[in-house]
Amino acid sequence: MKNLKLTKGLITLSSAALVAALTVALPATAQAADTCVKTTVLSGTKSVSVEKCNGTDGNNSKYEIMMPAKFNGTLMVYSHGIRYNVNLPAIPVVAPKGSLVNYAPEVAPSTEVAAALLAQGFALAGSGVQTQGWNLTEGVDAALQVLTIARDKYSKISRVVTWGNSLGGLTSQALAEQYSGAVDAALPLCIADSAQAEITMAGDFLWGMKTLFNPAIKGTNYSAGQAGYVEMLTDLGTVLTTLQSLQAAIAANPTAPAWPATSTAPAALKALPVRSVVLLLGLMAGIPTQSNTYDASSGPAGASETTFGLVLSPALAVLENGAEAAILAVIANYDMEVRYGGVVFDNSTTNYVSRVSEELDQYAAALTGRNSALAVLGYLGLMPRVKANPEAVAKMNSVYQLQGKIDVPTITLATTADNITPAGAAQYLKNQYEASVANGVSKSGKLLTVWNKPDDAYTEFSSAGAPVAPVVKTNGTGHCNYTTSQILAVATLAASAAKTGRLPSSSAVNAAIKNEPNLFVDPNFAPPLLKFRQ
Amino acid sequence: MIRNKSMKRATLASAIVATSAMVLSIVPAQANSTGVTATSIKLGVSTPLTGSAGLVYGKVPGAMRAYFDYINANGGVNGRKISLVIRDDKYLPTLAATQTTNLILKDKVFALVGALGTATHSKAYTAAALAKNNVPDLFINTGFSGFTNKAKYPTTFMVLPTYAMEAKVMAKVIKDNFPGQATFMLAQDDEFGSDGVAGFTTAGHKFSATPTLYPQGTMTAARAEGALSALAAAAPGKPVLVLFGTTDVTATILKAAEKLELTKKFTFLAGSVGADANTLLALGVKSTTIDGIVSASFMPDAKDLTDPYVKQFIDINTKYNKGVTFDNYVLAGMNSAMLTVQALRAAGKNLTRAGLISAIEAKGSKFASAGLVPLGWSATSRVGYNGYWVSQLNAKGEGKPYGGKLVIYTTDSGAGAVEISNFTRPTMPRNGIPTNS
Numbered sequence: 005m006k007n008l009k010l011t012k013g014l015i016t017l018s019s020a021a022l023v024a025a026l027t028v029a030l031p032a033t034a035q036a037a038d039t040c041v042k043t044t045v046l047s048g049t050k051s052v053s054v055e056k057c058n059g060t061d062g063n064n065s066k067y068e069i070m071m072p073a074k075f076n077g078t079l080m081v082y083s084h085g086i087r088y089n090v091n092l093p094a095i096p097v098v099a100p101k102g103s104l105v106n107y108a109p110e111v112a113p114s115t116e117v118a119a120a121l122l123a124q125g126f127a128l129a130g131s132g133v134q135t136q137g138w139n140l141t142e143g144v145d146a147a148l149q150v151l152t153i154a155r156d157k158y159s160k161i162s163r164v165v166t167w168g169n170s171l172g173g174l175t176s177q178a179l180a181e182q183y184s185g186a187v188d189a190a191l192p193l194c195i196a197d198s199a200q201a202e203i204t205m206a207g208d209f210l211w212g213m214k215t216l217f218n219p220a221i222k223g224t225n226y227s228a229g230q231a232g233y234v235e236m237l238t239d240l241g242t243v244l245t246t247l248q249s250l251q252a253a254i255a256a257n258p259t260a261p262a263w264p265a266t267s268t269a270p271a272a273l274k275a276l277p278v279r280s281v282v283l284l285l286g287l288m289a290g291i292p293t294q295s296n297t298y299d300a301s302s303g304p305a306g307a308s309e310t311t312f313g314l315v316l317s318p319a320l321a322v323l324e325n326g327a328e329a330a331i332l333a334v335i336a337n338y339d340m341e342v343r344y345g346g347v348v349f350d351n352s353t354t355n356y357v358s359r360v361s362e363e364l365d366q367y368a369a370a371l372t373g374r375n376s377a378l379a380v381l382g383y384l385g386l387m388p389r390v391k392a393n394p395e396a397v398a399k400m401n402s403v404y405q406l407q408g409k410i411d412v413p414t415i416t417l418a419t420t421a422d423n424i425t426p427a428g429a430a431q432y433l434k435n436q437y438e439a440s441v442a443n444g445v446s447k448s449g450k451l452l453t454v455w456n457k458p459d460d461a462y463t464e465f466s467s468a469g470a471p472v473a474p475v476v477k478t479n480g481t482g483h484c485n486y487t488t489s490q491i492l493a494v495a496t497l498a499a500s501a502a503k504t505g506r507l508p509s510s511s512a513v514n515a516a517i518k519n520e521p522n523l524f525v526d527p528n529f530a531p532p533l534l535k536f537r538q
Numbered sequence: 539m540i541r542n543k544s545m546k547r548a549t550l551a552s553a554i555v556a557t558s559a560m561v562l563s564i565v566p567a568q569a570n571s572t573g574v575t576a577t578s579i580k581l582g583v584s585t586p587l588t589g590s591a592g593l594v595y596g597k598v599p600g601a602m603r604a605y606f607d608y609i610n611a612n613g614g615v616n617g618r619k620i621s622l623v624i625r626d627d628k629y630l631p632t633l634a635a636t637q638t639t640n641l642i643l644k645d646k647v648f649a650l651v652g653a654l655g656t657a658t659h660s661k662a663y664t665a666a667a668l669a670k671n672n673v674p675d676l677f678i679n680t681g682f683s684g685f686t687n688k689a690k691y692p693t694t695f696m697v698l699p700t701y702a703m704e705a706k707v708m709a710k711v712i713k714d715n716f717p718g719q720a721t722f723m724l725a726q727d728d729e730f731g732s733d734g735v736a737g738f739t740t741a742g743h744k745f746s747a748t749p750t751l752y753p754q755g756t757m758t759a760a761r762a763e764g765a766l767s768a769l770a771a772a773a774p775g776k777p778v779l780v781l782f783g784t785t786d787v788t789a790t791i792l793k794a795a796e797k798l799e800l801t802k803k804f805t806f807l808a809g810s811v812g813a814d815a816n817t818l819l820a821l822g823v824k825s826t827t828i829d830g831i832v833s834a835s836f837m838p839d840a841k842d843l844t845d846p847y848v849k850q851f852i853d854i855n856t857k858y859n860k861g862v863t864f865d866n867y868v869l870a871g872m873n874s875a876m877l878t879v880q881a882l883r884a885a886g887k888n889l890t891r892a893g894l895i896s897a898i899e900a901k902g903s904k905f906a907s908a909g910l911v912p913l914g915w916s917a918t919s920r921v922g923y924n925g926y927w928v929s930q931l932n933a934k935g936e937g938k939p940y941g942g943k944l945v946i947y948t949t950d951s952g953a954g955a956v957e958i959s960n961f962t963r964p965t966m967p968r969n970g971i972p973t974n975s
Binding site: 293294299300301303309310311313314315318362365366367368369371372373374375376457460461524526528529530532 | 588589590591628629630631632633636637639640642643656657660661664667670671682684727728729732751752753754755756
């Protein structure tokens with residue numbers, strides 16, 4: 005949930021003028037008022053002397069710069085992931101203690117990573133963007149401003165790596181594409197796809213939940229002002245209740261779980277086990293069939309071993325993954341509708357049957373048969389769809405869209421079972437880059453994609469045969485779920501690339517990831533694109 | 539001082555990078571001879587070894603390995619010994635994708651051989667980027683018509699005929715031998731069953747009732763009894779009941795028929811996937827029930843000791859696959875291995891992935907094999923066996939030609955007619971060791 009933080013919103017920034025002024029590589033910043041202190045950071049047992057500067061940039065975004073006493077010449081500018089753009093009361097799962105919009109600057113994905121990089125001599129910088137939510141434009145501005153402030157302040161900075169998590173990964177890539185002269189390398193982690201692609205994934209799942217399980221879910225078209233805010237909060241509660249109902253039904257009777265009482269679907273459909281319908285929704289939306297707990301491969305020892313892996317596990321994985329997707333859909337829809345002035349999710353012309361044509365065969369057993377799935381899809385085909393506001397969509401898409409125009413060495417790290425920013429987002433960038441190379445716009449040899457996959461099989465079972473949720477989140481699943489050592493491995497590679505202007509050699513890459521069994525590089529590996537792109 | 543040191547290191551690092559200069563993204567799409575050395579060829583297979591499917595199909599990879607061991611003991615292929623990496627996918631699509639990816643990335647095999655299952659392999663094919671890596675995907679054990687799509691599966695060669703072809707042959711058998719009888723179909727509700735239903739439709743066959751499609755894993759004894767009771771009540775005489783499912787489901791249905799005393803009510807026409815007599819007997823079906831089941835097949839019966847291929851493979855199995863009972867699955871595995879050896883030989887000494895694919899396209903239809911129907915590989919076709927013969931099981935579980943005479947039918951997966959072929963199988967290579975080039 006860390007990177008799922010959507011925020012409040014609607015602070016209009018006059019950043020257009022700034023962007024116009026930043027068409028040259030390294031512009032002067034509009035404002036830089038900072039306070040610096042000498043401090044120490046502990047990396048393991050090593051104490052690192054650091055000068056830490058905090059301030060506010062020209063757009064009122066808070067920033068932080070950490071300069072180690074033993075500086076190696078490379079500054080890493082970090083863009084944080086999406087944060088909630090609204091204050092939230094205490095809501096189970098989403099915000100158990102409630103939350104306020106967070107504007108604090110972040111310089112790395114974690115304090116542990118930050119400390120380790122500082123210990124290696126890297127300077128770190130990052131902002132807490134003044135406009136939260138889907139803030140790609142403002143995020144690029146903030147990153148560029150803190151970069152410029154740092155360079156002005158420390159002339160010894162000779163190289164810059166832009167990096168970020170999730171939406172921050174998209175931000176860092178957008179920065180590198182738009183202002184390639186400002187950076188020497190880019191490192192987007194768990195990169196998000198465009199707003200429209202991401203909202204389509206989350207929105208499809210939420211629309212399916214509403215249509216099949218609980219029509220009380222509003223999902224889109226929130227009212228203006230306070231009323232809309234209340235509708236959004238109400239929706240969060242309704243979605244959570246529906247998810248809990250599904251979870252309880254499957255736990256009570258995994259083979260033939262009942263539908264939620266709120267469902268208004270025809271009785272013929274309700275004859276199907278609801279887990280199969282949950283799986284179908286996941287496949288329609290493009291939600292991974294492996295999750296933190298469920299690997300779609302293991303089963304408890306004994307007679308049901310194959311059945312569990314084949315029939316139950318993929319559905320349970322979708323439910324576990326989809327819970328976050330549905331929550332994201334509610335908050336993101338609300339954020340984007342307010343931001344862009346109308347409904348942005350649109351499935352009015354979506355052909356869900358063709359979307360899942362291949363998966364229907366691959367998951368036929370878990371779907372309770374191909375024809376059962378087609379029956380559900382047939383019903384969905386008759387149900388009212390959501391039509392977006394064209395002006396709102398146009399506004400959403402008027403922000404920078406990645407081109408794959410990569411001029412500086414760029415390394416991406418993506419997880420094959422990321423449930424919020426699926427690996428297909430990194431693949432999309434790769435496809436765009438290859439097209440850019442083919443068109444003579446970009447030079448070849450500038451993009452390296454590192455993939456992070458889960459272990460071959462990881463679901464644990466109790467002695468009674470029940471699946472057990474892992475204590476530590478399963479690497480290779482979940483959103484932006486990387487170990488410190490994995491992040492450091494790719495960060496080091498990116499820093500090396502910034503130095504040389506070229507991607508590291510294959511032997512250097514292999515050496516960097518040799519102790520990371522879940523990381524792999526295969527130029528031909530191609531995870532499916534987000535459904536919006538297919 | 540520190541800075542100077544850093545700069546020196548940086549300069550040195552740059553120099554090293556410059557001289558090694560192999561940037562990943564400009565490496566050509568995998569070396570074409572990955573997994574091949576002067577003395578070895580590494581092949582791989584992802585297939586069920588454990589779980590419920592492993593109980594049925596688990597013998598196949600061991601049989602392939604046994605045949606390769608036999609070839610290795612006799613000089614290998616062009617001086618190279620063949621090794622086979624076997625990974626267990628439990629017949630689960632996600633695990634098959636994982637294991638196939640492991641075969642490519644971790645084991646670095648040259649080619650895949652004998653992958654089993656439609657859902658499993660279609661997911662694995664994409665996940666492991668077999669097309670982009672140009673990995674030869676030999677002799678897959680599935681009859682899903684989708685794999686005939688060369689554009690989508692450019693490196694795949696099926697060994698089985700398609701399910702659609704099988705259904706078309708079955709339709710002809712019904713038309714020629716059971717005129718006037720009611721016909722029904724119980725089929726798995728996935729691409730397997732859908733392919734079968736489509737084949738019957740293409741052949742112009744109309745069942746007496748809409749085929750009953752059941753999801754894999756849901757054909758319980760109670761459901762089978764209900765279905766049989768309903769069908770028995772629906773039609774007088776001795777209706778033909780087509781069973782288009784896996785062997786465990788065939789067993790469930792036949793045992794339900796036993797319980798209801800309906801074994802003689804129907805003529806059971808079982809698809810090749812679900813008619814292995816040994817497995818049916820092992821699953822508790824009575825020999826008297828098996829006696830008379832009609833089935834389509836493209837291979838000789840593993841119990842036919844007069845067949846030179848069967849005899850040779852039994853000898854190899856005895857020596858190189860000790861303790862494993864010879865049956866149709868062992869026969870299928872060894873046959874695929876023998877086809878593989880011929881393909882490797884046909885590709886020549888300079889073995890490359892592209893060369894292997896070209897060799898099968900050019901010469902594969904002439905390979906020697908145990909199959910009683912012709913092979914159809916070419917530059918445009920990815921289908922292995924192109925037809926069926928029709929057998930009838932006896933109480934011993936032996937498959938004998940239906941009507942007492944071997945008739946070979948050939949057809950395609952589309953609208954082509956079912957024709958009787960005069961195909962003559964190539965002679966078994968001496969001692970079971972191919973010498974083709």
